[in-house]
Amino acid sequence: MPTLARRPVSRRGLVIRLIVTALILALLGGALYGFNTFRNKAISDFFAGNKPPPTPVALAEATVQSIPKYLTAIGTLTASRQVTVAPEVAGRVTQIAFESGARVKAGDPLVQLNDATEQADLLAQRAQGRLAELNLERARDLRRSQATPQSSVDQFQAQLDEIMANQKRTQALIAQKLIKAPFDGELGIRQINVGEHLDTGAAVVTLTDLSTLYVNFSLPEQTLPRLAVGQKVLINADAFAGRDFEATIGTIEPQVSADTRAIKVQATLDNRERMLRPGMFANVRVVLPPQPDTLTVPETAVDYTVYGDSVFVAKNGKAEDGADRLTVQRVPVKVGDRLPNRVEIRSGLNPGDRVVVSGQLKLANGAVVVPAEGNPLTAPQTLPRN
CATH class of the missing domain: 2.40.420.20 (conserved putative lor/sdh protein from methanococcus maripaludis s2 fold)
Incomplete structure (x- = not known):
């Protein structure tokens, strides 16, 4: 079977094909470039005309x-008067006349210790005193009639004086066994019970005067020329954020601490509302001229x-x-x-x-x-x- 022979491509035809292909590719590239350029310009124009609002x-x-x-500082609140009530003499508790947390006045009875022995001693001393007074009167009558020497009168007088001194000592011991409030204030938590034996100095209860508090704080020594007794101080405690309490500088330490180069200051605060308590931290602002x-x-x-x-x-x-x-x-x-x-x-x-x-x-x-x-x-x- 005869085969068909392919006609050879002439050099001219090959060149024409390459030129046509190149032209097609150039047209496609130009069209793509023109499209991208048009698209980018359109996007730019769009955003240029749509700026974000103010x-x-x-x-x-x-x-x-x-x-x-x-002048600012951190201070601590302390009570102007605070004590731990304790007996001066040992004894057994027979009566407790207060409740924990109660307000008391100076002289109010708090605790009675057993004083039965001292009361009996006082009765006996009073009887001895009456007898000594009678003996002294008789001796004076006899002395007026020259029936007894002056030394006898002096001896009876000395006996009476000794008995009276013993009475006062016994009365003082009885008074010590009745524990009283030394000043007005508020009591803390009771530390004793009836029937308990207390030694001298044993803690009974704390007593605190909350009507006036001290604010103790320190400031750098450079601030000393700007401080004065009577200067106004504002106090703020974390428990009452946003509220200022007024105080007044009452004492400025006469010497600067050699360790901290700071000076101690104490302000007095009227706390009749009893909102603040001793032991609280306080933010302190000493008021200066505006x-x-x-x-x-x-x-x-x-x-x-x-x-x-x-x-x-x-x-x-x-x-x-x-x-x-x-x-x-x-x-x-x-x-x-x-x-x-x-x-x-x-x-x-x-x-x-x-x-x-x-x-x-x-x-x-x-x-x-x-x-x-x-x-x-x-x-x-x-x-x-x-």
């Missing part, structure tokens, strides 16, 4: 005002970081279309004393600068912002007066 934020002004100044012309901002405006503190400052500007707009810029600041809801700014801002006090997490330098509805630019809060 970020709503709350703004406040940096203002100049007079602020209170303090500092005038101080720049402050709301505390929420400051971003505290390990790299430094800063705030976002809002400034007026112009958009590309000429419309007014508000942008923010992060500004580093140096922070001073912290106040209730505000903070002192020592550098970085000027009076009247508008700072962002809410919404900072969504901001960056140059971001466009708008005051949030319901959060207009507000004046600073009034600081407390002392």
Whole structure:
């Protein structure tokens, strides 16, 4: 069977095929490039015409005002008068005349120890005293009639004096066996029971005067020129957070501690409401004259970081279309004393600068912002007066 022979391709035909193929590929590449260019431009135009809206934020002004100044310390509350009631003599408890936690007055009886023997001794001494008085009178009558010498009268007088001295000693022992409250105050938890034998000095109950407390604290020696007896002190305890109790400096230690280079101070606090208790820790603020012309901002405006503190400052500007707009810029600041809801700014801002006090997490330098509805630019809060 005869075979069909393939006609050889001429060099010219091969060249034509290669040119056609190259043209097709070039057209496809150009079309793909043009499509990608058109798509990217369309996307750019779309986002250029759809810029994100301004970020709503709350703004406040940096203002100049007079602020209170303090010396701060940590103190401890102690009772002005506190004792552990204890017997002066040993004895068995026959009666307990108080309840734990009761308020008592000075002189109120608390505990009776057995004094039966002393009471009997007192009766006998009184009888001896009456007899000694009779003997002394007889001796004086005899002396007036020169029937007895003066030495006999003196002897009977000495006997009477000795008996009377013994009576006073017995009465004193009886009084010691009736334990009384030494001052007005509140009793603690009872430590004894009826029938129990108490040794001299054994603890019966604690007695504390809560009407007045002392606040003991220390301050660096550099603060000594700013301290004075009678100076006002504000006390805050963790148990009553947010409430200040007023005290007055009563004593300043006359010498500085050689170990700590601090000076001890004691303030007196009126505690008639009996809210505070001895042993509590206290945050102490010694009130100083206020500092005038101080720049402050709301505390929420400051971003505290390990790299430094800063705030976002809002400034007026112009958009590309000429419309007014508000942008923010992060500004580093140096922070001073912290106040209730505000903070002192020592550098970085000027009076009247508008700072962002809410919404900072969504901001960056140059971001466009708008005051949030319901959060207009507000004046600073009034600081407390002392």
